Structures are given as structure tokens and as C-alpha cells.
Amino acid sequence: MNKSLTFLLLSAGLLTMPAAHAHSPAAHQGHHAKAQEAAPAEQKDWGIAGDPKKATRTIEIRMTDDMRFAPKEIQIKLGETVRLVAVNAGKTLHEIVIGTPSELKAHAEMMKKHPGMEHDEPYMAHVNAGQKGAIVWTFNRAGSFEFACLIPGHFEAGMVGRITVK
Numbered sequence: 676m677n678k679s680l681t682f683l684l685l686s687a688g689l690l691t692m693p694a695a696h697a698h699s700p701a702a703h704q705g706h707h708a709k710a711q712e713a714a715p716a717e718q719k720d721w722g723i724a725g726d727p728k729k730a731t732r733t734i735e736i737r738m739t740d741d742m743r744f745a746p747k748e749i750q751i752k753l754g755e756t757v758r759l760v761a762v763n764a765g766k767t768l769h770e771i772v773i774g775t776p777s778e779l780k781a782h783a784e785m786m787k788k789h790p791g792m793e794h795d796e797p798y799m800a801h802v803n804a805g806q807k808g809a810i811v812w813t814f815n816r817a818g819s820f821e822f823a824c825l826i827p828g829h830f831e832a833g834m835v836g837r838i839t840v841k
């Protein structure tokens with residue numbers, strides 16, 4: 676299948692890009708990013724990918740090499756679309772992943788087994804030292820959730836914060 680046809684089908688939501696393709700280095704930058712925009716947002720237990728135009732609030736979260744987030748607790752109103760800006764104030768790579776506590780724990784276990792694993796979802800951002808990364812998320816589920824850095828060693832050291840949605 677040629678590339679433009681693949682893109683057309685992806686745009687129309689008729690085709691799901693196979694994981695191997697999505698993660699190949701050549702596809703990663705342009706193609707993959709477009710495919711992700713085009714794909715319909717998937718409802719998760721902790722919310723759904725948000726439209727940046729609908730974000731009503733920006734919350735900055737600092738990540739540091741002592742394996743902490745600041746703030747480590749955030750309160751969100753049910754239904755709110757928020758831009759979470761993760762600022763890596765450290766000298767090493769950190770990430771921020773939103774989820775339910777059990778989902779994040781399972782995910783952290785998987786990261787330990789497959790340290791080189793690369794993934795990208797609308798509820799996570801990988802942020803290099805000194806950089807910023809953003810997540811736009813619509814919190815349309817009430818509950819107690821977490822944000823965590825799942826890089827092996829970081830999660831275990833307590834790099835976790837809490838999100839309360841009500």
C-alpha cells in the first residue's frame with residue numbers, strides 16, 4: 676500500500692497502523708504523529724485525549740532528579756480539559772504518564788521487563804533534561820488517579836503524584 680493511501684485510510688479511521696510500523700524510526704516523526712491526530716480518541720478509565728483548543732487551564736508540573744513531582748497533588752473538576760505541562764528540571768530523562776493506580780503499576784512492571792520499550796500515547800509525555808512536554812487531557816471520569824514517571828527505578832523511588840477528579 677502506498678503511503679498516501681495509508682494516510683487517507685488512517686484519516687478516515689478505516690485502518691489501524693500496525694505497532695511495528697508506528698514505531699519504526701522513519702515513520703516515527705511525521706507519519707506517526709499525523710496518524711495519532713487522525714485516530715479517534717480512546718476513552719480510558721481516567722479520561723480521554725483532549726482538544727487543545729478546549730483546554731481551560733494549564734498546570735505546570737516540575738520533575739526533578741530526586742524522583743519527585745511538584746506539585747504532587749492536583750485537583751480537577753469533572754469534565755475539565757487541562758493542559759499539563761511537565762517541566763524537566765533535572766539532568767536525566769523523565770516522563771509523565773497518567774492512569775489509574777493499578778494501570779500505572781502494571782505499566783511500570785512492563786517497563787522493567789522491556790527497558791528499551793518505546794511508546795507514545797496521548798496520556799503520556801517523555802521529557803528530556805531541561806525540556807518541557809505537554810499532555811492535553813479531558814478528565815471526564817471522576818475518581819482518584821495518578822501521574823507517574825515509569826522509567827525503571829524512578830517509579831519505585833516514589834516518582835508518583837495524585838490527581839483527584841470530582
Ligand SMILES: [Cu+2]
Pocket residue numbers: 742768769770824825826829834
Ligand atoms: Cu523520572
